[in-house]
Amino acid sequence: MVNIADVAKAVGVSRSTVSYALSGNRPISRETRERIDAAIADLGFTVNAGARALATSQTMVLGLLLQFHDDEFPPAMLQYILAITTAARELGYDILMITDDHGAEAIQRITSSNMVDGVVLLDVTHEDPRLPALMKARQPAALVGLPRDTDELDVFDLDFEGAARLLVDHLHDLGHREIVLVSPPRHVFDRGGAYAWRFRDAALERAAQHGLTVHAHYGESQQPAVERSLNAILDAHAQATGVIVHNDASIAALPAVLRERGTVVPRDLSVVSLYPRNFGRTFLLPYTAVETSPDGLGREAVQQLVRRIVAPQGGPSVVRFIEPELTDRGSTA
């Protein structure tokens, strides 16, 4: 292992000079700087991450906490992971992936041992059991998903209420009077996935204002139950002219289900939904939809987290709801 002392010796300067040349934290004469750079390249020197972390109390690593629930939709989760990793890298940070079942313990483990400078929490629930551990940690955090109590927390999420209103309005404006809503599975509600009821309740409320009839149902998240439940729901409401699908697994399965039923969109049924734009690469999703943005959400969370790391007392906590945007793909009439 070539270390900073080797470089210093090769150049004939002190270790501190090499260190300052590395960090730029004090002026170095052009000549010594160049000789130092040359020696570093020559010897193939790289700063030892552990030593630097020990000296500076900064690891340049962020923890990413996720839990792969059964109802999680793999493509969505992967998109979050990639977006967060990329955003972090752009700011000079690496990502420590934590998928432990016991998130609270994992947070305690990586923060108290100083393995990370901050933490990103995915899939935050209403009463997220990981939050107490987070509050005790020295390091700041950024959440994706809305907890009940947002005090002192930086939170990022889609504006699901707004998205629901946008979609209900869209159907209402087109003249639909009876619609079906396919929500996430019941156990998403049970475990506190606030996005599920935030969307549903806002949709129901808006529909009531419009005098619309809405049949709200839990969808499923795993095949073959997804198809079965979609068929059962559609069977039960043959007179409905529109459907709002707020359920990744269900919207992915919908095209095949509708083909099998001989239902033509939008002639026989209008369909609107809510999913990341690039799901369309993996699935055939020709539906008018509000675009959730795992990329944007992940990126904003990371940026805010890094801001906090750099300036721990940098302003009040933020709760940011991404504004929903509707993309019309002609699946409504």
Next chain:
Amino acid sequence: MVNIADVAKAVGVSRSTVSYALSGNRPISRETRERIDAAIADLGFTVNAGARALATSQTMVLGLLLQFHDDEFPPAMLQYILAITTAARELGYDILMITDDHGAEAIQRITSSNMVDGVVLLDVTHEDPRLPALMKARQPAALVGLPRDTDELDVFDLDFEGAARLLVDHLHDLGHREIVLVSPPRHVFDRGGAYAWRFRDAALERAAQHGLTVHAHYGESQQPAVERSLNAILDAHAQATGVIVHNDASIAALPAVLRERGTVVPRDLSVVSLYPRNFGRTFLLPYTAVETSPDGLGREAVQQLVRRIVAPQGGPSVVRFIEPELTDRGSTA
């Protein structure tokens, strides 16, 4: 920050005694050990990861290198990530996720700075540009995917040749004489995804031995091209009685395509494929298939990597091909 000196002071012993109590690397009297444990719990002490890494030259972190190509199938990739992270955790390691575009530089960066004790490489290609950086690294590696030159490398992959033979034999034994093969997209071949041609070439060879006619085609990886290409391929070979799909995106899209075409499996067409068992949770995949095993593959790779870390000179390099297993789901006749 409470450190080991604080614990030592609280108990009235030396720092080394606390350290040895922590590691168990030398006998400690029961009484002192208990008082140390109590003090640790009391003060909420946790070993500082950076300091330990510096002292031991071990980080207990593994690097996981992946690149999300356009042709990558999200559910498959996520499964690898989760399997590897879980397997690592069971052995006491955390995962540093690296998704950089320039894998070689990233390897150089995390290994030379000693951020990781070893590296897992996903999606290894025939002439993988990351391998030179790997050979230069102090840390050992485990590859998932077969490179041209496996010297000194621990490599894990499915036995794609065996899988191809198994599927060809299966169709042949049922009396099929003309079959279609849907391979990964052309650019997977171009960039050196050896699994693509290993499967195809073995299938063609076996078919020739049997006197079967095989129409081999590149499939696509992104919608809507996936459906379009499947339809074109099926149109072109209406007389074929069986199809082998070696392409995640295509097999996921196949049920909808066949419904649309009015093709009933296996009455009109026999279908066999190759995909991870639990794709069936996300997609409706009622097809007889060889089960690829991202979980098993990832786990074996991690276990071997950790073995190497613990015993750097521990035996010759291994190239392990997982034996293919056929699950009959009745999609052939």
Next chain:
DNA sequence: CTGAAAGCGCTTACAG
């Protein structure tokens, strides 16, 4: 069974 001390490889006030 336990302690004093060197060392891991950095950074950064302190001095000049």
Next chain:
DNA sequence: CTGAAAGCGCTTACAG
């Protein structure tokens, strides 16, 4: 513009 030295928080031979 540069150097000598303390310190970050551990581990582990060396001694007893």
